[in-house]
Amino acid sequence: MTTTASCNVGPPGAQDLRTPTVTLAIIFRIRVLGVNPNFAAIMLRIAAALRHRSGHEAQQGRQVAEAARGAARRALGGDAEHATRIQAYHNPVPRGRTAGDLFDVTGDDGSLNIFKNFIRNRWVLGGPTTPIAHARREVAAYRVSVLLGFEGLVPHTALAELKHLGAGSVQRFVPGKQGPRPTVHSYPDSQTQEAAVLDYVLASLDRTAGRDANYLIDLNGNLALIDNELSLPTAIRDISRLKSEFVHMHVNQRLNDDVLAKVQALHPEQLRGALHDLEIEPRAINGALDRLQEIQTNERITGAAWRPGEIIPY
Ligand SMILES: Nc1ncnc2c1ncn2[C@@H]1O[C@H](COP(=O)(O)OP(=O)(O)OP(=O)(O)O)[C@@H](O)[C@H]1O
Numbered sequence: 001m002t003t004t005a006s007c008n009v010g011p012p013g014a015q016d017l018r019t020p021t022v023t024l025a026i027i028f029r030i031r032v033l034g035v036n037p038n039f040a041a042i043m044l045r046i047a048a049a050l051r052h053r054s055g056h057e058a059q060q061g062r063q064v065a066e067a068a069r070g071a072a073r074r075a076l077g078g079d080a081e082h083a084t085r086i087q088a089y090h091n092p093v094p095r096g097r098t099a100g101d102l103f104d105v106t107g108d109d110g111s112l113n114i115f116k117n118f119i120r121n122r123w124v125l126g127g128p129t130t131p132i133a134h135a136r137r138e139v140a141a142y143r144v145s146v147l148l149g150f151e152g153l154v155p156h157t158a159l160a161e162l163k164h165l166g167a168g169s170v171q172r173f174v175p176g177k178q179g180p181r182p183t184v185h186s187y188p189d190s191q192t193q194e195a196a197v198l199d200y201v202l203a204s205l206d207r208t209a210g211r212d213a214n215y216l217i218d219l220n221g222n223l224a225l226i227d228n229e230l231s232l233p234t235a236i237r238d239i240s241r242l243k244s245e246f247v248h249m250h251v252n253q254r255l256n257d258d259v260l261a262k263v264q265a266l267h268p269e270q271l272r273g274a275l276h277d278l279e280i281e282p283r284a285i286n287g288a289l290d291r292l293q294e295i296q297t298n299e300r301i302t303g304a305a306w307r308p309g310e311i312i313p314y
């Protein structure tokens with residue numbers, strides 16, 4: 001069970017205000033009402049101790065937050081490395097009907113990747129409004145999946161700037177099984193629970209199903225979540241739609257112990273650090289933190305932190 005740094009740290013003003021107020025109240029009693037000087041001395045010492053403790057707690061909170069952010073950065077060091085490896089890509093092959101902003105690219109290391117530069121406009125309420133903001137959300141999904149310990153759930157994704165193709169995101173290609181598109185029932189329950197947690201924390205707005213499903217099944221039958229650009233909205237309105245069959249099927253269901261342990265192990269400040277590092281907007285970050293803490297507190301997704309938005313399956 002983790003304690004949250006935000007509990008230790010803030011709200012910043014509250015602790016700072018409390019002790020001077022106590023001190024002033026004591027001085028007022030001594031000066032105006034007249035109090036036994038010994039009693040007054042004891043009370044002033046208590047006020048001083050309180051002031052010292054609140055300063056110490058705030059400092060401890062800042063240290064916890066900084067350590068968490070450092071751990072997040074170290075865990076994600078592989079991002080930049082991956083982007084560098086495919087810098088010298090070859091064979092950009094435009095992909096299907098999305099030709100123009102989505103390419104298969106082969107890295108120097110022989111790896112096959114999907115590169116997206118987001119020149120096609122996809123608008124959604126509160127969603128990203130610039131190509132790079134879309135790219136950052138693709139990477140955010142990968143980072144958050146790593147921080148949650150959901151190994152392999154989102155293929156390795158990094159920011160990249162490719163010659164002729166511009167800035168965007170590169171994601172490892174997931175070789176899939178031939179045959180019909182998978183449904184949410186094609187996967188082990190623990191994987192659909194992890195997908196539900198990730199989709200909820202990110203507030204995925206486009207986890208479509210069917211022919212254009214934004215999830216795949218790999219050669220080992222494991223779930224992979226792709227196309228994560230429409231997520232982390234900066235606003236939640238009553239017309240906001242979190243679209244994910246994974247969330248829809250697990251809402252108000254207690255998560256299993258393994259998944260729960262992973263969720264509880266994520267310090268909210270680690271999440272904040274990873275998203276802040278990607279320049280995700282503060283309002284989008286706060287929304288993600290609220291949803292994570294909702295799950296940690298209730299041991300399930302309740303949907304409370306997504307209100308007044310709605311959760312729809314597809
Ligand atoms: N990492 C990946 N591994 C394997 N295939 C992928 C991967 N990423 C994307 N694809 C394939 O490319 C298709 C289009 O990718 P993606 O969904 O990310 O792009 P999009 O332009 O947002 O498409 P749409 O608007 O149809 O959702 C996917 O449906 C999938 O078939």
Ligand SMILES: [Mg+2]
Binds near residue numbers: 212213214227
């Ligand atoms: Mg898609």
